[in-house]
Amino acid sequence: MTGTMFFNMLLNIGLLVLLATLLTNMASVRKLFRGENSTIAQKMALAVIFGAISIVSTYTGTKTGGAIVNTRVIGVLTAGIMGGPFVGMMTALIAGAHRFLFDIGGFTAASCAVSTLVEGVLGSLVYKKYKAGEMDSVDLFFLTAEAEILQMVIILMISKPLGAAMELVGKIAVPMIVMNSVGMVLFFKTFDMVYMREDSLFAERMRLSMGIADKSLVYLRKGFGKRENMEAVTDIIFGEIPCQAVIITDEKEVLAVSSLIDDSRFRREKFLEHLTGPAKGMKAECIWEEDLDEEIRPLFHSLVTVTVPVMTGDEKIGSLSIVVKKRRRVERSIGDFLEELAKMFSTQLGVYNVEYQKKLRKKAEFKALQSQVNPHFLYNALNTISCICDEDAGKASDLILTLASYYRQTLENDQYMLDIDTEINHVRTYLEIEKARFEEKLRVEINVEDGLSCQVPSFILQPIVENAVRYGNSADGVRRVEISAKRVQSGPGEELVRIGVRDHGKGFEPEEAERILTGNKTGSVGLKNVNERLKSTYGKRYGLEIRNTDDGADVSFCIPYQAES
Structure with a gap:
C-alpha cells in the first residue's frame, strides 16, 4: 500500500509540474508574477490560480482510511511564498473550503481544512525571506516537511476516534512528508523560472540595445537630422537583429532605411503618416497591415511595423521603426527592445544637443x-x-x-x-x-x-x-x-x-x-x-x-x- 501511495503521489507531482510549466508559458500569468505593486484584482487572480491547483491536487489524491493522500500543500505554500500573505491566505481559504465540502462530515474533512489554513500562514510568513533572495531548495524542503508534520498533528488533535487517527497517520505520514517536500522543490522551481526567464530576456535586451547604442554614439553626436549619420545607424541596427527593414524618420520625412526589400514602400506618404504621428509617451506601437490605407495595404502583406518615438526632453523629433514578418508574440519582444534603444538614443541626443547649443x-x-x-x-x-x-x-x-x-x-x-x-x-x-x-x-x-x-x-x-x-x-x-x-x-x-x-x-x-x-x-x-x-x-x-x-x-x-x- 505504501508503495502505491508513493507512486500515485509521484504522478500527482508530475501533473503539478506540467501545470506549472503550462502556466509560466502564458504571458498573462507571467505578468501577474512579475507585478511588484499588484492590485487586489491581480492578487485575487493569483489566488484563484493557486486555489485551482490545490483543488486539482485534492481530486487527484488517493483515498486511504477516510483521508486523501494528496499534494495540496504544494499549491498553498507556493501561493504564500511567492504571492504574499493576501494571496497565500485566499488560496488557503479556497483550498480549505473545497476540502471540507469535498467530504462533509468525513473522518479528516475538518482537520485537513484547518491544516490547509495553517499551510497558508506558513507560506505567508516566509514571503519576505523569499523576496530577499534568502530561500533555497533546502529551506523549501524542510518548510514543506514542517507543514506536513503539523498536518499530522492536527489530524491527531481533531479527528476522532484517536485510535483510528493514529493508525491513519502511521500509514500516510512518511509518503506525504517525503514526496510533498521533494515535489515542492520541483514545483516551486518551475514557477521560479518565471523570474529567471524574464530577467534573462531583460538582460539580453539591455545588452543588445547597449551594444547598438555604443556603436551608434559616434553618429548620433553629429546630429539627428543628417541623413548619412542616420543611414549608418540603421545599418548598425539592421545588422544586429533579424528583420525586414529598419527606418528612421524626423517629423516630416524618412531619413534612412536599411532593408532586405524594396525600400520605396517605406517612403510612401500614406505610410509615413503613421510614423510621424503624435507621440504617446515612449511606448512602442504596432502598425498592422489592416491599419493601412487600401492603396498601400498590399505592399505590407504579412508584415507588421513596430515604431517608437525618438525624443529630446518632452519633444518628439522623429521615430525609430522596425519591420518584421507577422509571427506570434514577436511584436512585443521587438517593442520592448525598441523602447530601451529609443530611450538610450533620446538620452544621448539630449546631451549632445546641449553640447551643440553650447557651441552656438x-x-x-x-x-x-x-x-x-x-x-x-x-x-x-x-x-x-x-x-x-x-x-x-x-x-x-x-x-x-x-x-x-x-x-x-x-x-x-x-x-x-x-x-x-x-x-x-x-x-x-x-x-x-x-x-x-x-x-x-x-x-x-x-x-x-x-x-x-x-x-x-x-x-x-x-x-x-x-x-x-x-x-x-x-x-x-x-x-x-x-x-x-x-x-x-x-x-x-x-x-x-x-x-x-x-x-x-x-x-x-x-x-x-x-x-x-x-x-x-x-x-x-x-x-x-x-x-x-x-x-x-x-x-x-x-x-x-x-x-x-x-x-x-x-x-x-x-x-x-x-x-x-
Missing part, C-alpha cells in the same frame, strides 16, 4: 569659457549613468535629471557675472554627478561665510574643483575636496573675497604651476583660462594662487568685495 554661443567671454570644460566629464557622466541603469533605474533617472540641470544652468546663463550662491550651486550640481561616479571615494566640504553676497565671474569655480577631483586622491584612494569662500582684509578700507579649493593629492610640480600662471599652452587649459579671466576682469594683480601644502594642493583667488545692493 557667440559672446566672446563664453568662447573662453567653453575651452575650459573637461571633455572627459560628459563621457564619464554618461558611462556612470549607463552602469547604474542595470543596478538602480531610479538613481540613473535622477542622475540624468541632474546632468540636464547642470547643462541647463550653463546654457540659460547669459550673464558674465553671477552671485556667488548661484556659482556654488552650479558646482554642487557638478559634484553630484561626480559623487555618483566615485561614490564613497569622493568627499566634499563646502564652507561659505554666512551672509556673503557678491558677484563672481560665471563658471569661474568649476575648473578648479574639477582639477581637485581629478588629481586630489590621497594615499588611501579617497578624494577629499574642500571649498571655501570668505571675506578677508587686504589693507585699510579694502576688503577682498578669498575663494579657495583644497585637495589632499600629491600637489603641483613647480614647472606645472609656473606654466599655468604664465599662460604657457602646455599647462592645464582649465586653470590657465581661469587665471586669464580673473586678470582680464579685475586687473593683472588678481589671478590664481597655487601652493602645495603638507598633504595636497591649495588653489585660490581673491577678488574685490562688492556687496550686492
Whole structure:
C-alpha cells in the first residue's frame, strides 16, 4: 500500500509540474508574477490560480482510511511564498473550503481544512525571506516537511476516534512528508523560472540595445537630422537583429532605411503618416497591415511595423521603426527592445544637443569659457549613468535629471557675472554627478561665510574643483575636496573675497604651476583660462594662487568685495 501511495503521489507531482510549466508559458500569468505593486484584482487572480491547483491536487489524491493522500500543500505554500500573505491566505481559504465540502462530515474533512489554513500562514510568513533572495531548495524542503508534520498533528488533535487517527497517520505520514517536500522543490522551481526567464530576456535586451547604442554614439553626436549619420545607424541596427527593414524618420520625412526589400514602400506618404504621428509617451506601437490605407495595404502583406518615438526632453523629433514578418508574440519582444534603444538614443541626443547649443554661443567671454570644460566629464557622466541603469533605474533617472540641470544652468546663463550662491550651486550640481561616479571615494566640504553676497565671474569655480577631483586622491584612494569662500582684509578700507579649493593629492610640480600662471599652452587649459579671466576682469594683480601644502594642493583667488545692493 505504501508503495502505491508513493507512486500515485509521484504522478500527482508530475501533473503539478506540467501545470506549472503550462502556466509560466502564458504571458498573462507571467505578468501577474512579475507585478511588484499588484492590485487586489491581480492578487485575487493569483489566488484563484493557486486555489485551482490545490483543488486539482485534492481530486487527484488517493483515498486511504477516510483521508486523501494528496499534494495540496504544494499549491498553498507556493501561493504564500511567492504571492504574499493576501494571496497565500485566499488560496488557503479556497483550498480549505473545497476540502471540507469535498467530504462533509468525513473522518479528516475538518482537520485537513484547518491544516490547509495553517499551510497558508506558513507560506505567508516566509514571503519576505523569499523576496530577499534568502530561500533555497533546502529551506523549501524542510518548510514543506514542517507543514506536513503539523498536518499530522492536527489530524491527531481533531479527528476522532484517536485510535483510528493514529493508525491513519502511521500509514500516510512518511509518503506525504517525503514526496510533498521533494515535489515542492520541483514545483516551486518551475514557477521560479518565471523570474529567471524574464530577467534573462531583460538582460539580453539591455545588452543588445547597449551594444547598438555604443556603436551608434559616434553618429548620433553629429546630429539627428543628417541623413548619412542616420543611414549608418540603421545599418548598425539592421545588422544586429533579424528583420525586414529598419527606418528612421524626423517629423516630416524618412531619413534612412536599411532593408532586405524594396525600400520605396517605406517612403510612401500614406505610410509615413503613421510614423510621424503624435507621440504617446515612449511606448512602442504596432502598425498592422489592416491599419493601412487600401492603396498601400498590399505592399505590407504579412508584415507588421513596430515604431517608437525618438525624443529630446518632452519633444518628439522623429521615430525609430522596425519591420518584421507577422509571427506570434514577436511584436512585443521587438517593442520592448525598441523602447530601451529609443530611450538610450533620446538620452544621448539630449546631451549632445546641449553640447551643440553650447557651441552656438557667440559672446566672446563664453568662447573662453567653453575651452575650459573637461571633455572627459560628459563621457564619464554618461558611462556612470549607463552602469547604474542595470543596478538602480531610479538613481540613473535622477542622475540624468541632474546632468540636464547642470547643462541647463550653463546654457540659460547669459550673464558674465553671477552671485556667488548661484556659482556654488552650479558646482554642487557638478559634484553630484561626480559623487555618483566615485561614490564613497569622493568627499566634499563646502564652507561659505554666512551672509556673503557678491558677484563672481560665471563658471569661474568649476575648473578648479574639477582639477581637485581629478588629481586630489590621497594615499588611501579617497578624494577629499574642500571649498571655501570668505571675506578677508587686504589693507585699510579694502576688503577682498578669498575663494579657495583644497585637495589632499600629491600637489603641483613647480614647472606645472609656473606654466599655468604664465599662460604657457602646455599647462592645464582649465586653470590657465581661469587665471586669464580673473586678470582680464579685475586687473593683472588678481589671478590664481597655487601652493602645495603638507598633504595636497591649495588653489585660490581673491577678488574685490562688492556687496550686492
